[in-house]
Amino acid sequence: MESHRTLTRPLRPAAAAVLDPALVSALAGGAARAARLALAGPAVPEGDVPALAAGLGRSGLHELVEARFGDMGAVAGFALAVLAGTAERAAAGPLVWIASAAAMRAHGRLSARGLAAAGGDPGRLLSVAVARPVDGLWAVEEALRSGAVAAVAAELPEAGFTATRRLSLAVAAAGVPALLLLPHDRAGASAAASRWRVAAAPSAPDPHDRLAPGAARWRVTVVRARAAPWAAGRSCELEVGDATHALRVVDRLADRPAAARAGPAGRGLPALAGGSEEALRRRA
Numbered sequence: 001m002e003s004h005r006t007l008t009r010p011l012r013p014a015a016a017a018v019l020d021p022a023l024v025s026a027l028a029g030g031a032a033r034a035a036r037l038a039l040a041g042p043a044v045p046e047g048d049v050p051a052l053a054a055g056l057g058r059s060g061l062h063e064l065v066e067a068r069f070g071d072m073g074a075v076a077g078f079a080l081a082v083l084a085g086t087a088e089r090a091a092a093g094p095l096v097w098i099a100s101a102a103a104m105r106a107h108g109r110l111s112a113r114g115l116a117a118a119g120g121d122p123g124r125l126l127s128v129a130v131a132r133p134v135d136g137l138w139a140v141e142e143a144l145r146s147g148a149v150a151a152v153a154a155e156l157p158e159a160g161f162t163a164t165r166r167l168s169l170a171v172a173a174a175g176v177p178a179l180l181l182l183p184h185d186r187a188g189a190s191a192a193a194s195r196w197r198v199a200a201a202p203s204a205p206d207p208h209d210r211l212a213p214g215a216a217r218w219r220v221t222v223v224r225a226r227a228a229p230w231a232a233g234r235s236c237e238l239e240v241g242d243a244t245h246a247l248r249v250v251d252r253l254a255d256r257p258a259a260a261r262a263g264p265a266g267r268g269l270p271a272l273a274g275g276s277e278e279a280l281r282r283r284a
Helices: 001-009 021-040 050-058 071-088 099-106 111-116 133-146 161-174 275-281
Strands: 061-066 095-101 125-130 151-155 177-184 192-200 219-223 236-239 245-249 260-262 267-272
Touching: 050 071, 050 177, 050 192, 050 219, 050 236, 050 245, 061 071, 061 161, 071 095, 071 099, 071 151, 071 177, 071 192, 071 236, 095 099, 095 133, 095 245, 099 125, 099 192, 133 151, 133 161, 133 177, 161 177, 161 260, 267 275
Parallel strands: 061 177, 061 192, 095 125, 095 151, 151 177
Antiparallel strands: 192 219, 219 236, 236 245, 260 267
16 A cells, blocks of 8 residues: 555655756757657758658658649659559558549549559559548548558548648658649648659650650659758659669660661661661661
8 A cells, every 4th residue: 555655646846856957948859859850751961852752652741743734644653653662661561542532533543553563562552442532631541540551642632731730740650651642733831741743754765675665754843841941943853763663863874875876967876776777767
């Protein structure tokens, strides 16, 4: 009984006075900074937009917006590439893809082949269809709070500041990334860590046929980023690496033919196998 009274006895004011007020203030400040870091994401060296893009699949709530009307296919492909990179790092848990009925009517349903093309495992993709946008926001929050997912992405027509604030807090608590795919007219305040505009870029050349389209590429532009205010308005082109399946900057020099010979009237024609160059000259 004595031990019970000792444990439940209120703390005397004198005991609290032994803590240095400066230490208490420093601890509180550190907690506040940690909370801001969880919401904004880790700092990125100035000028390194690709590193900022690589962080999309690590933590935080991020908005991926159509660069213009009709770019949602590019946005979805880019989101799948981000999720595939997340799956490479995450030990377990599904990749949850949520779509509203309006989004599915406008853009169609997600194909797991897109995740496979980006190097991800379609077996880890969990697709969720919702009737209303508010149901989509609820599903995102519930998935994050479950603690059982590796990442969440949602195609939604809109997401207000209050909703993104709730999702940002849920993302920070879960420690996994969440992506909101939004239409081209997205504007206004948001609590998301970053907002990007995404468009399709000319694809990589096919390694077996340089006249055929190759792997997908995207041109991404930073609208805003809490962890990198300097990045607003900056763009870069990204693709998925063949070996690592991670997003990387497009190397335009690698797209050029290995050799070229001068054609008639000073025109440069690529050196093609099987006498194709001579055939091109005859048709010219």
